[in-house]
Amino acid sequence: MAGSTLGTIFRITTWGESHGAGVGVVIDGCPAGLPLTNQDIQEYLDRRKPGQSRFTTQRQEGDEVEILSGIFEGRTTGTPIAMFVRNKDQRSRDYGNIMDVYRPGHADYTFDKKYGFRDYRGGGRSSGRETIGRVAAGAVAAKILKSLGIEIRAFSKSIGPVSVDPARFDWAERENNRLYMPDAQSAREAESYLDEMMAKKDSAGGIIECWMEGLPAGIGEPVFDKLSASLAKAVMSIGGVKGFEIGAGFEAASLNGSVNNDPFGIDKNGQVYKKSNHSGGVLGGISDGSRLTFRAAFKPTPSIASSQETVKRQGEETCIEIKGRHDPVIVPRAVVVVEAMAALTAVDLLFMSMTSRLDKIQAFFAYGQALEEEREKKERG
Amino acid sequence: MAGSTLGTIFRITTWGESHGAGVGVVIDGCPAGLPLTNQDIQEYLDRRKPGQSRFTTQRQEGDEVEILSGIFEGRTTGTPIAMFVRNKDQRSRDYGNIMDVYRPGHADYTFDKKYGFRDYRGGGRSSGRETIGRVAAGAVAAKILKSLGIEIRAFSKSIGPVSVDPARFDWAERENNRLYMPDAQSAREAESYLDEMMAKKDSAGGIIECWMEGLPAGIGEPVFDKLSASLAKAVMSIGGVKGFEIGAGFEAASLNGSVNNDPFGIDKNGQVYKKSNHSGGVLGGISDGSRLTFRAAFKPTPSIASSQETVKRQGEETCIEIKGRHDPVIVPRAVVVVEAMAALTAVDLLFMSMTSRLDKIQAFFAYGQALEEEREKKERG
């Protein structure tokens, strides 16, 4: 048990269900001195908010964050940051149709098997709303990374059969369409495809790609807490993710070593660089200083309005049509969730990496002493 | 730092480098009472041993395991099990050519960046020999699982461009060829392909698929320690793995919900079952009682004999040809490593799952008391 915590030095614990009082997160291990406002968090939450387009649920979820602790005079204090988003729109509904029925592709059956019973209103803990805590914490992680020159951006690489065309790739376009595709034409095609799926009472999946730039070389802990392995766990823990790959990924399996190996060279500043990036920014599971790139495969939304065969908890076969508004695809809203998981993983391993060399540790404590003395001098005038 | 430990309740710590005294592992948290001999471990180690075919290195590595602790009168005592395999074949060689040169596709550069210097003899800690500890521990985990009715088997699904044909799939064939392919014809084709690669001084990658059968429903801890996420981390931590997918995996991204959702039914024994298995045995990250299936993509062996562009530590460009015997593909020897990582993950999460329900905990302690009283009666005659 106790699987709701992620990270070692920068650690988050999420809590909450879709139909309880709300959802939240506690960040423990955030360094003191980071300027942080509700607005920093809200910008991230708004990107996963429903109701942004006709392909996302229309529930008015507001999702306004309250920061309950860990901030004083606009800056983090180094103590736990608790954040809370109340659930709204919890009209009492009739759950009679799903109370005893296992929805295919959902976790209803496995929760029952694991816990003996379940909160049958919505997805309970396995609801997409659980990701609110991740995104809120991810906003903090991303702000720390930014202050260190590290930037993370993800996008919808494919939705159903429609993929971004590398020739038309344009980050600016990502903001122009609600599918988070950096390619206007693909976005239009994907919209048509989703309209078609909705008409057919069906749903679609897709692939998200994420880039991290500015991460120094040397991040990731051999042999189990490799950067690639830790990212895989963080990303695969998002509901609906069925695959993860880094760099050339599955394609690497059919390449030859002479092609897949990235040659090293010396750039005009005398710095080592890689002439290609099949590795996706990791060698031996440790960041190599080049752009980190990875992808996550999302399955199609399991909630569909067409009739599906299933069983009741009591052991009889039945059929179910899942009513209500459900996103025909979760990929666009999951883009910010993937960014959040990448940020959380990177901050934790970045902090971990600080003790890899004794000479740097010695310098850190010598410097800390100097910094302190300087501050004291200043304060004392 | 401290990334050499995996697991929470059943926990392993590996240590050792390719050219030090040896490699080893400590298992902490193995239950008392498991019958265990060197032979149990050796059978697993022999499957990753080099020199088994012309596609694996010919070094005579013996790799004989010594169990140093944790066993008494043929059974585990519940205390840490330390296992040790000495490095042999460490003739003093001339490392002049790789001492200062970063081999493309290897971790030489990133180790230098992380630690300030590195053990340049062979791959050091990032050598494939590090997996010996994983496999030795995996043998113990697999034996525990077997005692609970759970079985794990992996195979080479593809090597370079050659894939197993599902129509010819036959587990029995896996043992007949040294590529661990469950399809005799594909194995022959893959062998030809590898001969070709060796002639070209090049290398190949491939895909390993793993099945786990008998795992009860309910294993995996929401939300971060999902079975799928934990497997992803464990498998992605193996050197050379660039991708992981479970069930339909990346293919699911282009399926529709009506196809990808697995309908539930009631079998003739009155048990719930899934009519298909796109989920690969997990729903909401928790085992659903059906067969667990996942795949790992391995990149081609980075050590190739043809000339590659690279740089020296001192900052000048150069070329390198990696001499010595290197496997043209690591996939066949990695099959048992994948099984080991799956076993280690499953045991840990299986043990974790034991506290998910209060009624079962109450029964456990009541039963334990009863068991103890019975033993006492028996011993006292």
Next chain:
Amino acid sequence: MAGSTLGTIFRITTWGESHGAGVGVVIDGCPAGLPLTNQDIQEYLDRRKPGQSRFTTQRQEGDEVEILSGIFEGRTTGTPIAMFVRNKDQRSRDYGNIMDVYRPGHADYTFDKKYGFRDYRGGGRSSGRETIGRVAAGAVAAKILKSLGIEIRAFSKSIGPVSVDPARFDWAERENNRLYMPDAQSAREAESYLDEMMAKKDSAGGIIECWMEGLPAGIGEPVFDKLSASLAKAVMSIGGVKGFEIGAGFEAASLNGSVNNDPFGIDKNGQVYKKSNHSGGVLGGISDGSRLTFRAAFKPTPSIASSQETVKRQGEETCIEIKGRHDPVIVPRAVVVVEAMAALTAVDLLFMSMTSRLDKIQAFFAYGQALEEEREKKERG
């Protein structure tokens, strides 16, 4: 960093400061199926509430708990239980006198050194209010233990120079006085002593003793997570605790082996028992089935109204008199905190102990299967 989490399987994370929005806790790893109401928690919180006597602060803190997640239809669901207590009585005060001054015996100076600045309103994170989260979680842990036949009770053993007289020891008395002393006469003497201290603008410390009964033998994990060691950490983490001892404790250092060793015997039911209990219920750090007894030494409350020498943050010497109402002793209110820490530690190690023997694990899974089948039969009629 990230020190706000305790436990491995049954894990709590506390958050909050004395003058922020509130304080709270997330319990992760609570088994499903435990009946739980606000009242269960409130009873514990009320025992640490201020304003109960003239020796505790008169602030009207209410301290009403809200359970935000993890409960459905009156029972725990197995998902995280988030609990929240709002801070009231936060009138805007003038903190000018303590903003820049380090209060002796408080954490003001060390927080400044660690984090670079601090929330100077009250004790911030090092305030006694932080223990609210511990007590709320401890109430849940204690309820689980009770369902397994395990009971925990603590009491004030001494306050300043006044100690409970073993000859007059009476649990019933503990509830009759607000000092939680199981001895009416000592309680009266301690009250007089505290009156005297208040008149002198001074404060007192004391010792709390805790008993745990019903814990089965075999709990505690060699060699670092011994029951005694884990209790020591949990209890020493309470603000103001300067010492911990188990069984004969410090006195054992001057006893001889022939006296300190507890002889074993066989009772009339044929069960092994110890004829004395110098060990305090642990042998080799593992519970031995007899009563667990330990003590914690609390320093005197550091907030006193008499003048104390100290310094300002800016580096000049000054004096401070700490105004406002402060408890002249924290021991009585800490009794429930000690019980909570004991309960949290015991539950976690009890759950940990469930995988110590393979035969019991095998029985657990066989039983689980049987239980499941029985439930299904019942539900299907």
Next chain:
Amino acid sequence: MAGSTLGTIFRITTWGESHGAGVGVVIDGCPAGLPLTNQDIQEYLDRRKPGQSRFTTQRQEGDEVEILSGIFEGRTTGTPIAMFVRNKDQRSRDYGNIMDVYRPGHADYTFDKKYGFRDYRGGGRSSGRETIGRVAAGAVAAKILKSLGIEIRAFSKSIGPVSVDPARFDWAERENNRLYMPDAQSAREAESYLDEMMAKKDSAGGIIECWMEGLPAGIGEPVFDKLSASLAKAVMSIGGVKGFEIGAGFEAASLNGSVNNDPFGIDKNGQVYKKSNHSGGVLGGISDGSRLTFRAAFKPTPSIASSQETVKRQGEETCIEIKGRHDPVIVPRAVVVVEAMAALTAVDLLFMSMTSRLDKIQAFFAYGQALEEEREKKERG
């Protein structure tokens, strides 16, 4: 289970039993670049070696350490350091007398209850030999601390009824007697007392005090991983320790706030200092820059030659006299073990503290970059 690991960033895992192949430890998370030789370790091990005086067992245990990994060209590489000490002197003995009998004061009974059976030869895992791994790892931790200006020294404060007289306290004396008492006269008295105990077939306990100097302010993580709490756990995990206290400890419980609070002052260099040290170097669980002082109470050796009442595993009462040579007191040999546990705890929390402030983290990464560029320039000439 899995209790054989201590620490988060600097982490050790010990293994081994008294009568198996040997005992050992794996250190994971040791920074790269520390010069380290067998001799560094051996010096520490020799201090806990038996056979140093007539009060320690005469078994010729040699206890020579082998370092199996993690060192290259005389420096740590940042990868796990595995260390191994073979058990010698394992003549096959007749264990018939203890095989089925529970020795009072030992862990025989609790191991049987926990694991169902036990390695009955000697103490198995609960033997004092297990501390060899702790001491070997502690030697490494102490060397890191020394390189950062931090020094740890412990001594025997009392043995049985004989205590060091503060008026005669002299560190130099500690090395002159094998009881590790910094007071020649007390050492002589303690020796007489131990002679008397041996004649009476009895044993003694004692108290060890430990000092740590040079630790910067700010170490320790609120609220559970406080420096005081973590030290308590580490020290209480040593076999035979029944109590732990820091600073004034249990005595603080009877002091008044006006006495126990340590006033702050400004020294002639303009630095903040404490005018007394009742706190023992921690405020709010965080180091305050003054000397850290703590004490551990050891029970008398449970192995005594006089007759004791006990029971057999089979449920009948019996008597036992424990033959063979056993130390009449373990305190002198435990002094280095206490130092080791303190060093391990301090290194881990020191490393933890490095991420408490964002400004220092930013400086660390900027500095790391600068350091790297400088190195490159130098290497490139």
